[in-house]
Each structure stands twice: as structure tokens, then as C-alpha cells.
Amino acid sequence: MENLFAPIFFKLIERYGYEFHIIQFTSANKERIKQRNEVLASRGIHYLGIPTFQKSALVGMLKAKFLDSFRVKKYAERHGIEVIMPRAVNAYFIVKALCQNQKYRLVWDADGFPLEERVDFAGLSKESWRYKYYKRMEHQAYYQAVSMICRTQKAKEIIAQNGRVGFDKDKVFVINNGTFVPNESHPSVIKPKQLTLVYAGSLGPQYMLGEMLETFQIIKKTFPNALFKILTFQNEQARDYIQQHYPDLLSSVEVKSVPAAKVKEELAKAHIGISFRKPSFSMRGVAPIKVVEYLSAGLPVIYNPGIGDLDELLGTQEFSLSLDPMKAKDPEGLGLWIKKLLDQDRRDQVVKFAEEHFSLERSASKYHQALQYGEG
Incomplete structure (x- = not known):
């Protein structure tokens, strides 16, 4: 959050006049949420940390869908939000109803392939109802989004293939997590003698x-x-x-x-x-x-x-x-x-x-x- 999104969003505020609000579902404690809020506020970015329910994934999912989503809806109305940018399918699951309201534009941040990551590293089966349900939702987001962000050219190619006939591949933008500032002063340190x-x-x-x-x-x-x-x-x-x-x-x-x-x-x-x-x-x-x-x-x-x-x-x-x-x-x-x-x-x-x-x-x-x- 602090090292990647904050610098990019601040640059967008500075150069193009955007206003950014970040809502994060997080397992961090209250002190960490407070620190993050202060850091982001210093960059002109509004932040709301919503604690997740850790004891049960199912209860946590239901809480997010039926309670927290209402909170997000009220937040969007209160702050005059115009663009909603969920990161990955879990976030889209929470704000799906909001995204279907035509007064909001959906920009889908396909940050890697987190659903496939759970298959590769967390034992999620492609035959499970959970995988199939979220995969169907992911494809809905592909078409509903006015534009999409991904991190690699390979990801864009895969998204275009998954989009099938009629999918506008030009709406997929490759942004590779760059935050380097060329003229920024770099820390003057002495490297240790040993490798x-x-x-x-x-x-x-x-x-x-x-x-x-x-x-x-x-x-x-x-x-x-x-x-x-x-x-x-x-x-x-x-x-x-x-x-x-x-x-x-x-x-x-x-x-x-x-x-x-x-x-x-x-x-x-x-x-x-x-x-x-x-x-x-x-x-x-x-x-x-x-x-x-x-x-x-x-x-x-x-x-x-x-x-x-x-x-x-x-x-x-x-x-x-x-x-x-x-x-x-x-x-x-x-x-x-x-x-x-x-x-x-x-x-x-x-x-x-x-x-x-x-x-x-x-x-x-x-x-x-x-x-x-x-x-x-």
C-alpha cells in the first residue's frame, strides 16, 4: 500500500487532479490501521480500513457481502465517488451490486491471477463450487468494466483469450508496478565489505x-x-x-x-x-x-x-x-x-x-x- 499504490495515486492527484479513496479489508490491528491512515492522509489520500473476520472464512465472506458492502455503498454516496476500482475478484464480489449502478464506472484491477494462485499454491480445486462461482464472476467483471489494468503483457494476452468473441482487448492496460523517481535523492550509504x-x-x-x-x-x-x-x-x-x-x-x-x-x-x-x-x-x-x-x-x-x-x-x-x-x-x-x-x-x-x-x-x-x- 505505502510503497506501491500511495506513490502512484499521489502522482495522479498531483498531475491530473484525481481524488483517491482507498477502502481496505484487512486483518491488521487498530494501531496498524491508524498508522496507515496517517501515512496515506499525508499524501492526500483518504483511507478506510475495515477489519476482516478471521475465525471463519465463510462468516467473513457473508459479513463482507451483506454488511460491509452496505457500508461501502454509503461511503461512495457520501463522498461522491465516480469510479470504483476493485482489486481482484474478492473485492468485486463485495461491490458487485454497486458496480451495476450506472452512475459508477468500473475499472477492474486484474492484479495477477489470484484465483489461479489459490489453485497453484493453496489447494483450491478447479472443480469446486467456490472456484467456478468466482471464475464466473471474474468473467462478468471483464465485460462490465469500462477498462482493465493488469501487470504483464502475458496477462493481457490471457485475459483477451478468456474474454472470447466481442471482448475489447484495447481496454486492457499493462502497468508493471513501476514507482521509480529518476531525480529523487537516494540514500547515501556505505555497502559492507563482504558480499x-x-x-x-x-x-x-x-x-x-x-x-x-x-x-x-x-x-x-x-x-x-x-x-x-x-x-x-x-x-x-x-x-x-x-x-x-x-x-x-x-x-x-x-x-x-x-x-x-x-x-x-x-x-x-x-x-x-x-x-x-x-x-x-x-x-x-x-x-x-x-x-x-x-x-x-x-x-x-x-x-x-x-x-x-x-x-x-x-x-x-x-x-x-x-x-x-x-x-x-x-x-x-x-x-x-x-x-x-x-x-x-x-x-x-x-x-x-x-x-x-x-x-x-x-x-x-x-x-x-x-x-x-x-x-x-
Whole structure:
């Protein structure tokens, strides 16, 4: 929220005069909701955090549909909302009735393929009533939306195929999570003498923590003093996993949480960013935010193939390495690539690439096109 949507929405407010209201269904506690409200308010963005019911998914769904949806309806009426932009099918489920009111324009944010992600990583069956019900609802949103946002070119192609005959593929806009500001002052930090890798983000099954640690273990054969920094809010989960599966790495891995405003500074202290995602159908639709953050901080990147548009974007760049964690590693080749990076500072090259492909200005311009599509 703070590192991706807030900068983009603020740029849209600043450049095009939009007013943004964010309603988030969240499991965060009251203090976290209050902090988020204050951060967003400082950027001119209105925020309402609605607590979710955690004890029962069914009860939570019914609460959202029949109680919270009424609250959202009243909020939209009270604040003169013109465009409703639900992110993914769960949000559309809550505001569907509101979207059918012609006084609102629906802009559908198809943020990856979250329904397919549950099939790939959470055991949801495609034969289940839940999957079929939400899939049908997803297709309704495709046609009802005046425009759509997705994160990769591959996602746009899949959406167009799913839309079938009569679907307007021109209303689908690819926006790749870019928030880089070229002339923004960057933190002045001193990198540690020993090689330091960094990972920033969540630790769910699709993020391949074990494979990242295994890769780090191989790197340490060439760089014995290397460090691995993990920036996550799931500190205990990360430490427990390392203790159980890679106890010999405990002294070389630092696990910590940092505020959103400090992430870039922490990244700048490292030499290389690492981002693995488990390849699957759903991963064709994702543009990993962490990769954009690494590049924006001037970091070379190790990533795995088959994720979104990364192969096409990074495949020929000297500062990036595509590494399949499911195949046998080449320790010598990996070590040589890292030594070459360390021998020559590539920060300016990486930052220039980030400016060309992931600028905040470009993202805001694309959002503006999506929000204005069909208005002449």
C-alpha cells in the first residue's frame, strides 16, 4: 500500500487532479490501521480500513457481502465517488451490486491471477463450487468494466483469450508496478565489505525461501564471508525455517523488519537483490514489486525464469542473472558472474534501466489512460 499504490495515486492527484479513496479489508490491528491512515492522509489520500473476520472464512465472506458492502455503498454516496476500482475478484464480489449502478464506472484491477494462485499454491480445486462461482464472476467483471489494468503483457494476452468473441482487448492496460523517481535523492550509504544479498517481501510457499537459502549456501562456497539479509514482517517464521532447515547459515543471515520509508535505504546497503517465485500459470500475471525495488535502488538481480515478463525484460541485461532454482547449480559460473559485478560498479546502468522501464511517471500516465478510457 505505502510503497506501491500511495506513490502512484499521489502522482495522479498531483498531475491530473484525481481524488483517491482507498477502502481496505484487512486483518491488521487498530494501531496498524491508524498508522496507515496517517501515512496515506499525508499524501492526500483518504483511507478506510475495515477489519476482516478471521475465525471463519465463510462468516467473513457473508459479513463482507451483506454488511460491509452496505457500508461501502454509503461511503461512495457520501463522498461522491465516480469510479470504483476493485482489486481482484474478492473485492468485486463485495461491490458487485454497486458496480451495476450506472452512475459508477468500473475499472477492474486484474492484479495477477489470484484465483489461479489459490489453485497453484493453496489447494483450491478447479472443480469446486467456490472456484467456478468466482471464475464466473471474474468473467462478468471483464465485460462490465469500462477498462482493465493488469501487470504483464502475458496477462493481457490471457485475459483477451478468456474474454472470447466481442471482448475489447484495447481496454486492457499493462502497468508493471513501476514507482521509480529518476531525480529523487537516494540514500547515501556505505555497502559492507563482504558480499551482501538481500530479499524483501513475504514468505509464502510461492516465494521459495528454501531455494533462496540454498542458492546463498552455494554462493558462500566462493564468498565464505557473504551475508544474506531478509527484510520481512514474518521474522519468526523466517528464523524458525532457517533454524530447522539451514542451521549452519544462522550466523550469516540477518532477518529484520523495517518501515516502508526505510526499505530503499536497506536495499542500498546490499550488493545483489534476489527474487524467486515458484513458476506456475498464475505467475504469468505478476510483476514482482521487489524486483522493481531492487533495480530502483541500483541493485543487480538474481531471478528465476517463467515469472511474468521478467525473461523478456531482463534476459539480455548484464546486471541480471536468470537462475532456475529447480535445476542443478553451477557454483563456478555463479561465482564468476558475481565477481564480475563486484569488479565494476553497475549502479548507474541499473538505475538508468529502472528509469526507462519502471518510472512512476510512466505508471501514472498508464493509470490515467485506463481511468479515462471510453470517455472520449
